[in-house]
Amino acid sequence: MNRIVVTAVAFLASASILFAQDPFAAPPAGDDVFGMPAGGAADGTPFGAVPAPAAAAATDEPITIPDPLVVELQRYAQGNNERLGLAIQGAVRISDWEEAASYVDILGARQLSDADYADIVNAVRPNYLLRLQQHPSLTDAQRGIIGKALVAAQRHAEDRARLQAAIARLGSEQESDRLEAVAAIRSGGLASIAELVAAYVAPNPPAPRERIFGVLRRFGDETVGPLHQVALHGPSDSRSFALQALAELDLAGSMPDFVAAYHDASATEAERRVAGEAMLQRLRGLPSVGEAEIYLGRQLERAMRQTSRVLNDAKTVRMWRLDDEKKVLQWDTVPLSLAFSRDAADAASRYGRLPVTSAGNSVAREIAYLSYRLLVDPEFGTAADYQEFVGPEDESAQRLGLLRLVLSEAIEQKNEYAAIAAIRLCKHSSDRSLVQSNGATRQLMVDVSLHPSPRVRYEAALAVAKLDPRFAYSGSSEVLHRWIEMTKLQRRPTALILEARKHLVDEKLSWLEQFGYRVEVVTSVADLLRRIEIGGDIQVLVAGSQPYDRSIIETVDLIRRRPLGGAFPILIYCQPEKTLWDEDLREPVRDRSGKIIVEVAGSESAAAAAEDALAEPFQTGLPRVSRTEVQADTSLARRFQDLRAKHRVQEERLRLNRDLGNRWTAPLAVVEVISSSPELAQMIRDLQAQLPMPGLLPAERLAYADAGIRLIEALAESNDPNNPYDFRSHEQELTSAVQAGGFSEAGLRLLSSFGTPSSQLTLANLADSVALPLPKRQAAAEALAASIGRFGTRIDRQSVAEQYDRYNETADPAAQAALGIILDAMEQRAEATTR
Numbered sequence: 001m002n003r004i005v006v007t008a009v010a011f012l013a014s015a016s017i018l019f020a021q022d023p024f025a026a027p028p029a030g031d032d033v034f035g036m037p038a039g040g041a042a043d044g045t046p047f048g049a050v051p052a053p054a055a056a057a058a059t060d061e062p063i064t065i066p067d068p069l070v071v072e073l074q075r076y077a078q079g080n081n082e083r084l085g086l087a088i089q090g091a092v093r094i095s096d097w098e099e100a101a102s103y104v105d106i107l108g109a110r111q112l113s114d115a116d117y118a119d120i121v122n123a124v125r126p127n128y129l130l131r132l133q134q135h136p137s138l139t140d141a142q143r144g145i146i147g148k149a150l151v152a153a154q155r156h157a158e159d160r161a162r163l164q165a166a167i168a169r170l171g172s173e174q175e176s177d178r179l180e181a182v183a184a185i186r187s188g189g190l191a192s193i194a195e196l197v198a199a200y201v202a203p204n205p206p207a208p209r210e211r212i213f214g215v216l217r218r219f220g221d222e223t224v225g226p227l228h229q230v231a232l233h234g235p236s237d238s239r240s241f242a243l244q245a246l247a248e249l250d251l252a253g254s255m256p257d258f259v260a261a262y263h264d265a266s267a268t269e270a271e272r273r274v275a276g277e278a279m280l281q282r283l284r285g286l287p288s289v290g291e292a293e294i295y296l297g298r299q300l301e302r303a304m305r306q307t308s309r310v311l312n313d314a315k316t317v318r319m320w321r322l323d324d325e326k327k328v329l330q331w332d333t334v335p336l337s338l339a340f341s342r343d344a345a346d347a348a349s350r351y352g353r354l355p356v357t358s359a360g361n362s363v364a365r366e367i368a369y370l371s372y373r374l375l376v377d378p379e380f381g382t383a384a385d386y387q388e389f390v391g392p393e394d395e396s397a398q399r400l401g402l403l404r405l406v407l408s409e410a411i412e413q414k415n416e417y418a419a420i421a422a423i424r425l426c427k428h429s430s431d432r433s434l435v436q437s438n439g440a441t442r443q444l445m446v447d448v449s450l451h452p453s454p455r456v457r458y459e460a461a462l463a464v465a466k467l468d469p470r471f472a473y474s475g476s477s478e479v480l481h482r483w484i485e486m487t488k489l490q491r492r493p494t495a496l497i498l499e500a501r502k503h504l505v506d507e508k509l510s511w512l513e514q515f516g517y518r519v520e521v522v523t524s525v526a527d528l529l530r531r532i533e534i535g536g537d538i539q540v541l542v543a544g545s546q547p548y549d550r551s552i553i554e555t556v557d558l559i560r561r562r563p564l565g566g567a568f569p570i571l572i573y574c575q576p577e578k579t580l581w582d583e584d585l586r587e588p589v590r591d592r593s594g595k596i597i598v599e600v601a602g603s604e605s606a607a608a609a610a611e612d613a614l615a616e617p618f619q620t621g622l623p624r625v626s627r628t629e630v631q632a633d634t635s636l637a638r639r640f641q642d643l644r645a646k647h648r649v650q651e652e653r654l655r656l657n658r659d660l661g662n663r664w665t666a667p668l669a670v671v672e673v674i675s676s677s678p679e680l681a682q683m684i685r686d687l688q689a690q691l692p693m694p695g696l697l698p699a700e701r702l703a704y705a706d707a708g709i710r711l712i713e714a715l716a717e718s719n720d721p722n723n724p725y726d727f728r729s730h731e732q733e734l735t736s737a738v739q740a741g742g743f744s745e746a747g748l749r750l751l752s753s754f755g756t757p758s759s760q761l762t763l764a765n766l767a768d769s770v771a772l773p774l775p776k777r778q779a780a781a782e783a784l785a786a787s788i789g790r791f792g793t794r795i796d797r798q799s800v801a802e803q804y805d806r807y808n809e810t811a812d813p814a815a816q817a818a819l820g821i822i823l824d825a826m827e828q829r830a831e832a833t834t835r
Helices: 002-020 068-077 081-093 097-109 114-124 126-133 140-157 160-171 175-186 190-201 209-233 236-249 255-263 269-280 289-309 336-352 359-376 383-390 393-413 416-426 444-448 454-467 476-487 506-514 525-534 552-561 604-614 627-631 636-660 677-688 698-717 728-740 745-754 757-768 774-791 797-809 813-834
Strands: 316-322 329-335 494-498 518-522 538-544 570-573 596-598 668-671
Touching: 068 081, 068 097, 081 097, 081 114, 081 126, 097 126, 097 140, 114 126, 114 140, 126 140, 160 175, 160 190, 160 209, 175 190, 175 209, 190 209, 190 236, 190 329, 209 236, 209 255, 209 316, 209 329, 209 336, 236 255, 236 269, 255 269, 255 289, 255 336, 289 336, 289 359, 316 336, 329 336, 336 359, 359 393, 359 416, 383 393, 383 416, 393 416, 393 444, 416 444, 416 454, 444 454, 444 476, 454 476, 454 698, 476 698, 476 728, 494 506, 494 525, 506 518, 506 538, 506 677, 518 525, 525 552, 538 552, 538 677, 552 570, 552 636, 570 677, 636 668, 668 677, 698 728, 698 745, 728 745, 728 757, 745 757, 745 774, 757 774, 757 797, 757 813, 774 813, 797 813
Parallel strands: 494 518, 494 538, 538 570, 570 668
Antiparallel strands: 316 329
């Protein structure tokens, strides 16, 4: 219509122009036929002078007619929420990002409810909103507006009250109401599944049960998980309906639920009836109790095997569960290992519903239960958890015996989660027979303190301290080593490198340090074994394939046979055979008999032998080939040698993989070469994913170190004459650990309990150290005063005189008062001794 108006106006304008230019129209009065004044022009010429050129008129900017579609979108954007959503969608579809961004600003300026946001998101469609959110032209504030709208729309879709009202509308007699209810339920996703299952299994459903089930089955296999949880853990008046739905949706996969429900003494008649009818659809008869025990026991064993094989990688899966009150179904995205552990715990729960169970399956059931409990609650193992496990007083002795079996079997199965949970429960039992022994055989808890996994052996060492054996016992020195090992833990984990050649170490050392490791380099297998005996949180060993004092296969065997070396990952990289050009060999390499097998690189004999081998037979009188010239050789022979060296590396990797592949179950990998930092990081991640538990976190290491300092301080300060631990022989190690821990109060008390000249001198130096804060210096002075009061002044006379000099030279009154505490203690001790 606008175009018609413009055309008409243009036509009228052109008509008037044509009329003004009509050649047949009469000339104006006083003008001739050519439109000139009578008598000619004013200048006397008949036609007038040639007019001067007119000044150039200013050129106007071209008029841009707005796009009618954009004009319409702008009009829509000023309308209600639905029209605003359509405007955003239209702008995204035509890729007008500037307009779309302006509409997002309009959206952000409105005060909207979750329902309003849901209407807008439905009008735009989430895929268009996500496409717009990722466009680089949008600001962070505009992206935040889109994110807020998406979250609010999802919150509205998953609103439990809205879904419950929609489910209740399924009972309406009006078909339109039921269709609207189904549409509302379908938009709720997983929340709709939870509410549909809850409504279906309710004793008094809000709508006809068959209609609820008809909508529920539209969600497919996702409905089976929550139904399994209700059938196993739900209220007694709901389990039969869950079994009935499982018989329709997953008859074969739900057979364990039917078997457990049929033989459960606490099951209702409805449960047993539904379970029996379901089993008869696939079986010729109902299983007996013995057959059920065999069947559910195998199901438990299978679930435990699957749990032990799952990797600790980044894979996740959805897991359904009932809340603590077993009323509301919830879902979580959890690691795959947690989901498998929960499946094993569910298999254990089904097995526990049988009236008669064997001893072996009872142990497996408790292992599955404890493993899942520790995964869900890392702080599991309190006194309340112990009371829950042992049960009534008359059953506590039997349950404690079962707990010992569980701990032994968990160690045997390498189930570290269950082992840690059992250790934490054992330390509340006050059963000193776990530690105390009258013979040379170590008891269970002492043996566990030598476990390859740091977390397991530290928990066992803490449990030994909590059980508090009063007399000497077999393995007390090993337990003391564990406590000392704990005190040395630092924030960073340890990585070991086994390599004697510096040019093969530097790059790997820098990469490992970038990953957050505290790297230690050992040059021989003997040094490596001594380092492993010290312990600590060793999380990886990177080793060359050709150690000089052992073969790599023998090296791996020696490591894995050590109590503390049986778990951490080992990464072996291959390399060419040993060469005389190795500059990092400072000593000759000898075999076991002492015979030299490789001479010192760079020595005269080695260099002469190498140069003679490189000399041409007819050029012996010429200067020998220098080392740099050999390295710069690019001839065909040199390239052939490189190719043969690469082939030897490949053959070595294949041989080592064949010989070490199934030799040990702990993580081990053999690679040809480590060429980059990301490649090494991925190799280490792949190895650590095979461990039963992830490595210690920095907070855990610091917590274990603090716990070790505290318990050693408490035991060292004790005046018990039967104390089996010799702390003074480890004074240097413990002093270093106290220093690494920042001289905490427990560490200062530990130094005070030694009562040795070196410990007292250390405390005196700390009290005078200006680098420490004044409260720390005062605490050191008080610790020294306590040590002097208990053991006397053990420092020499010169050191005593230095304390007086320090006191007199100190100008700070507070620092002088701290040093005065030391002098007062020495003088009081001297006076008491004189008396």
